[in-house]
Amino acid sequence: MKKREEVRTLPEDGLERLIGLVRSRGYCLVGPTxxxxxxxxxxxxxxxxxxxxxxDEQEAGRYRVKARExxxxxxxxxxxHSWKRFLYPPRTQLWQTTPTGEATLQPVGAAAxxxxxxxxxxxxxxxxxxxxxxxxRACELSAVAIQDRVLMGGAFPDPHYQxxxxxxLFIAVNCSQAAATxxxxxxxxxxxxxxxxxxVLTELLEDGSPAYLARAGSAAGESLLxxxxxxxxxxxxxxxxxxxxxxxxxxxxxxxxxxxxRGLLAANLEHPRWDDVAxxxxxxxxxxxxxxxxxxxxxxxxxxxxxxxxxxxxxxSCFSLDFSYVHGGSVRAxxxxxxxxxxxxxxxxxxxxxxxxxxxxxxxCIAWCxxxxxxxxxxxxxxxxxxxxxxxxx
Amino acid sequence: xxxxxxQRPDPLVPIPVTVRRRRRESPDTWSLQxxxxxxxxPSLPGQFNMLYAPGVGxxxxxxxxxxxxxxxxxxxxxxxxxxxxxxxxxxxxQQLGLxxxxxxxxxxxxxxxxxxxxxxxxxxxxxxxxxALRALLDRRRSLGALALxxxxxxxxxxxxxxxxxxxxxxxxxxxxxxxxxxxxEWQGEIGVVTRLLPRLVFRPGNALALxxxxxxxxRRTAAALRDxxxxxxxxxxxxxxxxxxxxxxxxxxxxxxxxxCRDGPVLRYDQVRPLLVVREI
Ligand SMILES: Cc1cc2nc3c(=O)[nH]c(=O)nc-3n(C[C@H](O)[C@H](O)[C@H](O)COP(=O)(O)OP(=O)(O)OC[C@H]3O[C@@H](n4cnc5c(N)ncnc54)[C@H](O)[C@@H]3O)c2cc1C
Ligand code: SF4
Ligand code: SF4
Ligand code: FES
Numbered sequence: 001m002k003k004r005e006e007v008r009t010l011p012e013d014g015l016e017r018l019i020g021l022v023r024s025r026g027y028c029l030v031g032p033t034x035x036x037x038x039x040x041x042x043x044x045x046x047x048x049x050x051x052x053x054x055x056d057e058q059e060a061g062r063y064r065v066k067a068r069e070x071x072x073x074x075x076x077x078x079x080x081h082s083w084k085r086f087l088y089p090p091r092t093q094l095w096q097t098t099p100t101g102e103a104t105l106q107p108v109g110a111a112a113x114x115x116x117x118x119x120x121x122x123x124x125x126x127x128x129x130x131x132x133x134x135x136x137r138a139c140e141l142s143a144v145a146i147q148d149r150v151l152m153g154g155a156f157p158d159p160h161y162q163x164x165x166x167x168x169l170f171i172a173v174n175c176s177q178a179a180a181t182x183x184x185x186x187x188x189x190x191x192x193x194x195x196x197x198x199x200v201l202t203e204l205l206e207d208g209s210p211a212y213l214a215r216a217g218s219a220a221g222e223s224l225l226x227x228x229x230x231x232x233x234x235x236x237x238x239x240x241x242x243x244x245x246x247x248x249x250x251x252x253x254x255x256x257x258x259x260x261x262r263g264l265l266a267a268n269l270e271h272p273r274w275d276d277v278a279x280x281x282x283x284x285x286x287x288x289x290x291x292x293x294x295x296x297x298x299x300x301x302x303x304x305x306x307x308x309x310x311x312x313x314x315x316x317s318c319f320s321l322d323f324s325y326v327h328g329g330s331v332r333a334x335x336x337x338x339x340x341x342x343x344x345x346x347x348x349x350x351x352x353x354x355x356x357x358x359x360x361x362x363x364x365c366i367a368w369c370x371x372x373x374x375x376x377x378x379x380x381x382x383x384x385x386x387x388x389x390x391x392x393x394x
Numbered sequence: 395x396x397x398x399x400x401q402r403p404d405p406l407v408p409i410p411v412t413v414r415r416r417r418r419e420s421p422d423t424w425s426l427q428x429x430x431x432x433x434x435x436p437s438l439p440g441q442f443n444m445l446y447a448p449g450v451g452x453x454x455x456x457x458x459x460x461x462x463x464x465x466x467x468x469x470x471x472x473x474x475x476x477x478x479x480x481x482x483x484x485x486x487x488q489q490l491g492l493x494x495x496x497x498x499x500x501x502x503x504x505x506x507x508x509x510x511x512x513x514x515x516x517x518x519x520x521x522x523x524x525x526a527l528r529a530l531l532d533r534r535r536s537l538g539a540l541a542l543x544x545x546x547x548x549x550x551x552x553x554x555x556x557x558x559x560x561x562x563x564x565x566x567x568x569x570x571x572x573x574x575x576x577x578x579e580w581q582g583e584i585g586v587v588t589r590l591l592p593r594l595v596f597r598p599g600n601a602l603a604l605x606x607x608x609x610x611x612x613r614r615t616a617a618a619l620r621d622x623x624x625x626x627x628x629x630x631x632x633x634x635x636x637x638x639x640x641x642x643x644x645x646x647x648x649x650x651x652x653x654x655c656r657d658g659p660v661l662r663y664d665q666v667r668p669l670l671v672v673r674e675i
Pocket of ligand 2: 287290291292293294346358359361363364365366
């Protein structure tokens with residue numbers, strides 16, 4: 001067996017040393033931390049920043065943190081943040097103009113107009129420091145792979161995303177429990193971390209205190225683990241980690257028929273359920289903001305008094321009215337059309353556009369919907385009474 | 395990094411280009427001929443650029459004329475809102491930003507060889523079809539029939555008048571023009587474009603039809619051509635949706651499975667027909 005694939009036991013202070021090591025290599029280390037009643041992702045510098053002893057309880061329209069009876073640092077599932085906040089930030093400056101040369105008044109056409117040379121200066125595409133992410137879940141790695149295809153898999157890779165993505169280090173963790181909102185098993189994205197990581201950790205509890213197994217997935221991960229003293233994991237430890245993953249997978253209560261849903265939704269664009277969900281949906285955009293794969297954006301231009309223009313890209317949502325505006329009005333004026341756009345995009349047309357589903361089954365949109373709309377339930381409702389649409393003639 | 399250098403340019407950053415000529419096409423529509431400091435990136439008929447009006451914003455605008463001997467690229471813009479008004483207002487000597495070209499254009503290369511090619515334009519839809527028609531006229535001998543049917547609201551809205559007059563005289567082209575409404579001075583046709591389709595002489599089974607105009611006009615025209623025997627897979631239409639990035643990354647231009655900036659704007663009728671009748675898609 002190659003050394004890299006070996007599962008090792010970290011020493012007692014292993015996680016603390018790993019954190020120090022990563023930071024000493026110049027990374028901005030981002031990990032889970034408890035803030036304002038939620039576990040969010042932010043820069044961390046020590047194990048004490050992690051939400052040790054806390055977990056999250058989630059249901060449709062409900063999220064709350066709760067104290068655990070042990071000191072697990074990764075004993076929660078997912079909060080409102082995802083890593084897209086760092087790889088594809090909510091706001092990015094794309095460019096700025098500087099007036100090069102003097103603005104001169106030249107007689108052009110009938111009227112005298114200011115003729116100014118335009119110069120566009122692209123915004124910085126590299127982060128100040130490369131990111132290292134700690135505590136990345138299996139479904140989140142799948143979400144990153146999905147955004148990779150959207151933002152750098154086509155003819156015009158987004159240079160901002162690409163530089164952040166390619167310099168990032170992923171320290172993943174296998175889930176030791178599932179939230180009630182999780183459905184990664186049916187989406188084929190979890191709970192076990194199988195690829196796309198530099199290091200994957202498994203948190204095992206010994207008398208309520210955490211111990212860690214670690215495995216490298218890349219040369220960068222290997223070179224970090226090589227600096228920590230460790231031995232190979234024992235057969236008993238490997239067994240426990242397997243049982244823990246099986247229990248996590250087995251406890252998942254929600255599911256989505258990932259194979260059938262693509263065709264199902266495409267064939268049911270006029271299903272009455274769209275009216276039903278539209279009567280509940282507030283078009284608040286929460287689901288799209290918390291979703292780790294949603295990538296829709298808008299741009300805003302600002303011009304300052306000295307004539308310098310700045311273009312900023314920011315997250316947007318297919319739930320906003322302006323999103324589908326063309327001259328004369330919005331194409332998707334009703335909430336029905338906007339919810340239909342969102343769900344069919346996630347689960348059906350995403351396959352056509354980017355060769356994968358747009359959903360990894362993380363359940364964030366379920367928990368953070370203020371009215372508790374659950375996409376798995378909406379799909380089930382449509383599947384239970386599929387219409388026979390399509391082939392309408394014009 | 396400024397775009398256009400030796401390095402891979404940032405596709406989000408425009409390059410500055412300069413207006414050299416400006417012509418009024420109709421009361422609300424202007425053609426701008428643009429000059430680029432370096433060589434123009436190669437474009438195909440039916441592709442579009444994102445034009446940035448300084449201090450106002452960006453809009454998707456089709457290429458209405460590819461750079462010819464004078465090296466100028468043409469865009470034709472109807473003033474409908476803030477950005478398009480500012481673009482149409484630019485005068486020779488003034489600069490604007492440009493990103494592109496983007497999208498998939500008209501099938502007027504080898505695919506058109508030996509085919510009976512029909513172009514049907516509504517209103518501003520003639521702008522993206524103009525480079526296609528010019529390319530087809532250049533290779534006229536390799537084609538079967540060639541026809542242009544063009545409809546606008548009224549006689550003042552007719553675009554490219556000098557050229558249109560030449561096209562009408564050109565024996566190699568069946569050219570029909572119609573308007574929705576006109577006063578008694580108008581000697582030509584009145585009515586929608588679909589009424590003129592039966593006059594065209596072509597072999598439906600061998601036809602290639604390129605449509606551009608308001609969605610309802612394209613839908614009706616496509617259905618009429620299909621009823622005349624043109625295969626659905628031989629009908630192409632150019633779709634319009636909101637666009638911000640033109641790179642397939644902002645999600646705005648979705649039309650069901652298609653991202654119009656990336657997979658279009660020219661799409662095949664048999665692939666979009668079911669969606670054309672879904673409201674608010
Ligand atoms: C592929 C393609 C080719 C086009 N070719 C031409 C052409 O050759 N000539 C021409 O005159 N017009 C063309 N258009 C339409 C043109 O892009 C819109 O008319 C223009 O964006 C309207 O912006 P506005 O600010 O002037 O108008 P408003 O209607 O006032 O728009 C207000 C705001 O809405 C947004 N908006 C409105 N329509 C669009 C749109 N289609 N895409 C993105 N944002 C929009 C803009 O952000 C704008 O700031 C084309 C559109 C597409 C998609
Ligand atoms: S759609 Fe919902 S469950 Fe699926 S990835 Fe997005 S937030 Fe997670
Ligand atoms: S489904 Fe829920 S979270 Fe999404 S827009 Fe509607 S109300 Fe908001
Ligand atoms: S315009 Fe952004 S995805 Fe097409």
